[in-house]
Amino acid sequence: MQTHYVETKIMDIKTLHNKALDGSPLTLQEGVFLYTNSTAQELFSLANRIRFKLNPAQKVSWQIDRNVNYTNICISGCLFCNFHCTISQSDKGYTATKDEYREKIAELRMMGGDQILLQGGLHPNYDITFYEQLFTDIKSIDPELKLNALGPPEVAHIARISKISIEETLRRLIAAGLTSLPGAGAEILSDRVRKVLSPAKPNSAKWVEVMKCAHRLGLGSTATMVYGHIETLEERIGHLVTIREIQDCKPKEAPGFRAFICWPMQTEDTKLAQMFSITPLSAVEHLKMVAISRIMLNNIPHIQASWLTIGPELGKIALHCGADDMGSIMIEENVVSSAGADYRRNKEEMQKMITDAGFEPWLRNQDYSPR
Ligand code: SF4
Secondary structure (H helix, E strand, O other): OOOOOOOOOOOOHHHHHHHHHOOOOOOHHHHHHHHHHOOHHHHHHHHHHHHHHHOOOOEEEEEOOEEEEOEOEOOOOOOOOOOOEOOOOOOOOOEOOHHHHHHHHHHHHHOOOOEEEEEOOOOOOOOHHHHHHHHHHHHHHOOOOEEEEOOHHHHHHHHHHHOOOHHHHHHHHHHHOOOEEOOOOOOOOOHHHHHHHOOOOOOHHHHHHHHHHHHHOOOEEEEEEEEOOOOOHHHHHHHHHHHHHHHHHOOOOOOOEEEEEEEEOOOOOOHHHHHOOOOOOOHHHHHHHHHHHHHHOOOOOEEEOOHHHHOHHHHHHHOOOOOOEEEEOOEOOOOOHHHOOOOOOOHHHHHHHHHHOOOEEEEEOOOOOEO
16 A cells, blocks of 8 residues: 555544544644554554444344346456456356346345345446336345445446436435445545546546435445455545535435445455455454544544455454444345355354354344344
8 A cells, every 4th residue: 555644633542532533523734644643553442332322232243145247247347357358258148037036035035134235237239127126026025125226436427327316316316225425436426546547437426416416315325345355544534524524415314324344455366456465354454444434524423344355254343443334245236246255144154143242133124223
């Protein structure tokens, strides 16, 4: 990771701890200073105290949902992605069929899940009518199913090729059945980074614009960050500040970001790994990112432990570093697993992970209410 010099006046760690504990937002400089000048144990302890102020019970939530990748055809060509292909690679490209959705939804229901995480690529030809039909078809199979679908880059792409506004795109997707917008495709909200990793993907300002619009329309969402590649520490903390500012703009009654999830980029066999020398992050560095996320994001209620990419053992420790949610058992994940992370757990194992970490598991809905 590159390091950039951030001008800091002499700051007092204790004052920053008290400010964060009071629920006040730390500035970019304060966040960088705290991250750089605190011991790992100090960060974990502070994040854990904030976690218990926001979510006092000795409980950790989890969810059952299923990932469905509706297509792998994508024009974005992100350097870290082994999942996508171009439309001309006819032997590799696919679009899921209605029969496949029927089968996957039946399997999800058998396992007790009620939500699908629907993600794909930036398909060159699929406009808003494709997604309206897709959501309508899925709802005709299971009207009660929750659709946590797409992400800001896909929404911006659909709007562009449909020649309609982002607001109209979101309104039509909501009318067709969209119930929540995942925070996918954020990686690091810095155009310096995005121009290298994903030059064809909508830029940071578009990501922010789509999320703000979704929040105005009352759509709940999550925020994400994928780090550990070519970004600086300042860009990571700056990303957190941007997420917090988006949340500050949401209407009072709107759910906005319900949770934040960060994970280290998986780069095995990717173009990114061929082009750059990327040193894998240490476990402590990941846990410090969970902790600083909890500390910086004073207006986001939940932090997920991302066990799917970091593994169950580290996931359990993250529950003592600011995280209060274990995410989903995630039936069928294809994107990060195709770049090196392949952890799976069933319902019993998920609950055992949480109890082994010293917490009581509780099964939640998409909106973090108990099921
Ligand atoms: S990460 Fe998503 S947007 Fe990027 S190439 Fe892969 S499928 Fe396309």
